[in-house]
Amino acid sequence: MFRYPAAARYAERMHDILTIDGVSKTYASGLTALSHIDLNIRRGEIFALLGPNGAGKTTLISIVCGIVNASSGSVRVDGHDIRRDWRAARELIGLVPQELTTDAFETVLGAVTFSRGLFGKPADPCHIERVLRSLSLWDKRNSRIVTLSGGMKRRLLVAKALSHEPQLLFLDEPTAGVDVTLRREMWALVRDLRDTGVTVILTTHYIEEAEEMADRVGIISKGRLILVEDKAVLMHQLGRKQLTLELQQALTTVPALPGVAPDALTLAKDGEQLVYTYDREREHTGMAELLLALSEAGIAIKDLHTTQSSLEDIFVGLVAGSAAESTAAPTDAGALT
């Protein structure tokens, strides 16, 4: 569809808070961490960036935040080029880094107040108190940072990033090392932020986190963005279902059944279970034929249930696929479990 450039630009300003255009990064070591990344982030969404260790997630975030220099390409935050218009761009960004890097002898309150000042905001004790309370850190406000636990330090980093009321928040593995209860609280906090209009980009290795929170998901593998999709669409499109049949008598080989694709069937639990994988989007699931064929073959069934594949299954499938495509060298991407 043809669009006028001005209209396109207007549309971008309205919808996209972050525009990443052909960004590549080759480190001084010669390692190419990112190859030609194009990505637009919509205003107000929660975007989850997934990928195995070393995929380039942190590198991408670091480039947007001005911590790493891109080798090529351009980045705009709310229309401000991060190089030419760096001050305006950075004022909008909050970053929670992956590494637990904190001062040691500063107090919690001191550290958070410092962050707000650094980002050019006048002091606002009420806002700081709100942030610390929402992260269950208010009681610790006068504690020195060395005395905090790992999970508390992680939350302190979140508090520092929120201290200056960013419009675009990067959370690089925000819940690593945070216990289950607090993780749920942090998710709720992120949703609250989204409700106030903050755009959130998070990376995580907990797929349930992306499944739980994200509006859209991007999957990055070996420096390439291999997929960007609405989470719902993704799970809908790629979601496979499995029908598990508990057998009366264990089988030793997968039975050949007429009208049923043999690679759709696998045995599990020492042959006590027969698993049928099907695409639930397909109108014709083949389930009826399967059951009919089983009864004709005299294979009796005790019980049955269906399961739906999670984002994790999708993710592992995709990354393994992209690793298989570039089989030039066996890399650690394939080792992801």
Next chain:
Amino acid sequence: MNLHAVRAIYAFEMARTRRTLMQSVVSPVVSTSLYFVVFGAAIGSRIQSVGGVSYGAFIVPGLIMLSLLTQSVSNASFGIYFPRFSGTIYELLSAPVSPLETVLGYVGAAATKSIVLGLIILATATLFVPLQILHPVWMVLFLLLTATTFSLFGFILGLWANGFEQLQVVPLLVITPLTFLGGSFYSIDMLPAGWQQLALFNPVVYLVSGFRWSFYGHADVAVGVSLGVTVLFLALSLVIVVWIFRTGWRLKA
């Protein structure tokens, strides 16, 4: 201009100083007192006056300069090296803060600390020797300029160093010799002729000379030259710092 950031950095650095108040104030005062006891009283009594000033009084400006230089360099270099080392520098790099604002915060705090220290040493000195300050305004100006310049130099050192050894080796191998050879304890014209020429390549000579002039009105080099060389060094250091932050050298991958 992000003044909130300048204030935040400055306050943060001053808080760090306050936490280590004892070691940062007490040790220079003790070591300076020792210098007075040894050089001023024990040895000084056997040395005739230099340019009409008793030897004990003569070394006061040099001693202040000595602590001013070493303290400025070590404060400022540590102030920026540590965030690089611990990784907390990510926040500074991602913040809407210009190189100049960064310098104002960090170097301002380091310079403040060493100026306060210089004044404490000056006060300590009055307990040992009678002092006169002929040009107090110039004295303060030299104090400010020197503290700023060498804090800036220390800042570059902290940005450049890739380890604690490098951080310590420069003050030890460069600053200390330059200060000792810079006329802290003697007048340049007490040196043999060849050495006098060589001494003029030592920037510290200009600082000590100008500073001593503000006390006793007696200088090894013309005051204008002292001032000019110091300002030149300051400007050069500033250009280097701005370049480092612009390019991200040693800061960004």
